[in-house]
Amino acid sequence: MTKVGPGVAWVFGAVHAIVLVAGLYYALVGLGDGNLPRLGGFVAGIAALVVLDLVERRLDRIPVAFLLARLGLYFAVAALDESGLSRALFVLVPFAAYLRFGRAVGLALGGLCLALLVAGYAVWVPGWYRDATYLSDLLMFGMGLVLAIAMADVATRERRAAARVAELSVATERNRLARDLHDSLGHHLTAVAIQLEKTAEFRTRDPAAAEQALSDARESVRHALRDVRTSVGALRTGPPTLRAALAELAGQDDSVTVRVDGDEPNLDQASVTALHRVAQEAVTNARRHAGASRVSVSVAFGAAATRLEVSDDGRGFEPAAANGSGFGLLGLRERAALVGGECTVESRPGAGTRVTVTVPRSRYSAGERIG
Structure with a gap:
């Protein structure tokens, strides 16, 4: 199960806005029956969808409940919309399902939406299959489903690719830091160990040589600290x-x-x-x-x-x-x-x-x- 990221979240808002504008235009030019309560319910339904989108993005939990709530609002808005153009909202069902639950669920819900539309025509519109208007609506709805699923597939692949690139970048940086620490810190610590052994060996026999070895050890430690700071600094932006x-x-x-x-x-x-x-x-x-x-x-x-x-x-x-x-x-x-x-x-x-x-x-x- 994956999250609906901001890269595709705009699709929901865009479709909601198009449906709202189409429904209002249909009512304002007098194509409907002028039922203001019905128009108000239609606008309220679109507003509820916008709020649902915002809440879902913020919480990112219980995705099944959000999908069911979205589906219920789509039915309510479609029932209140006199123009019938709100059917376009249903193409977002497989789109959201594909992003959230994967390809199989998205395709299954896409097929279900198409089947429900055909069933609705069969029940309420006798002879619809001989009417060019309904056949055109069905064709456009099917094309919308295909495009929505294709867009969800592209978004999913891009998200996976981005995650893979991030993983590779982290692995590359880890390998580079490992090489840096091995090549620099390991070298300096080996030098410090040898110089300290030399200090202990010459402390009584040659104090000057022992002091020089101790000075060299201190210098190696300073080099090691500088290299460690450089490696740590490489982690920052x-x-x-x-x-x-x-x-x-x-x-x-x-x-x-x-x-x-x-x-x-x-x-x-x-x-x-x-x-x-x-x-x-x-x-x-x-x-x-x-x-x-x-x-x-x-x-x-x-x-x-x-x-x-x-x-x-x-x-x-x-x-x-x-x-x-x-x-x-x-x-x-x-x-x-x-x-x-x-x-x-x-x-x-x-x-x-x-x-x-x-x-x-x-x-x-x-x-x-x-x-």
């Missing part, structure tokens, strides 16, 4: 723009320079976060593993894509031999792929490293631009 994110990154380390070319488009938050994290990880790898003294980060906002490049003057490595060795190359590629982008790593021993990530423009809006 990133800055609203990529320009702001990179400016913050450069402000944390004097050896990092940032260059931005072009006006930043209206990047979605997923792209901003992914590019920001790639830049963070590439800079961290350059400083921690490559011993780089200078790191350059550049981003170019082009007509077809956003291109991020991180270059360093470190010792370099063989990319083919580095996967799984703690350099985080897999994590960089995973982040780029998550937003439909591509990541390439160019490096060789003694020649530094360049990491490039390209996110296509289809990932973000081409409208509003940020200065």
